[in-house]
Amino acid sequence: RKEVEQDPGPFNVPEGATVAFNCTYSNSASQSFFWYRQDCRKEPKLLMSVYSSGNEDGRFTAQLNRASQYISLLIRDSKLSDSATYLCVVTDSWGKLQFGAGTQVVVTP
């Protein structure tokens, strides 16, 4: 079983719509949680940290459910520029990043 699992998609989203997707993680001792965004053939870029209380950054909302060991990301009012692969990341106490394989989002006009 993979340590971090994501639906690979693609999620095809009309511009202006809302899209949401989850990831699950297997290590209950995981310490920190993040969403990264990766454009084709580029490096991952930090999108946002994820907290149990939930957090919002503009059109992006992230949520962590420690009991069920899943993390979610919601994108409102999708823009064409939101098209990317979204990587779910969990870390151990030393900061070793465990990545999911990524969820591809394609925003269409």
Next chain:
Amino acid sequence: DAGVTQSPTHLIKTRGQHVTLRCSPISGHKSVSWYQQVLGQGPQFIFQYYEKEERGRGNFPDRFSARQFPNYSSELNVNALLLGDSALYLCASSLVGNTEAFFGQGTRLTVV
């Protein structure tokens, strides 16, 4: 401030050769990690260094080695290259282990 810098950006090597990849972390960051990303997959953890000590090693063969220098820069070495080592090699730096990590642009290695 400069972000994480990696060199070279692209590299072509022949099977059996050796390669050294370099990474300079963000100023003040003491933790450096290396990841391998093959097409269609998420990055896979190779090594983590903190304060010049190895803090973690992923499931990679002994052909892979790394070190961190007193200025916190790091090198990843791969010996006896195989075709399957072709990938994007990413370096990430963070202040301490489990804070947010920032990536360099990566080194794209092609083994022929």
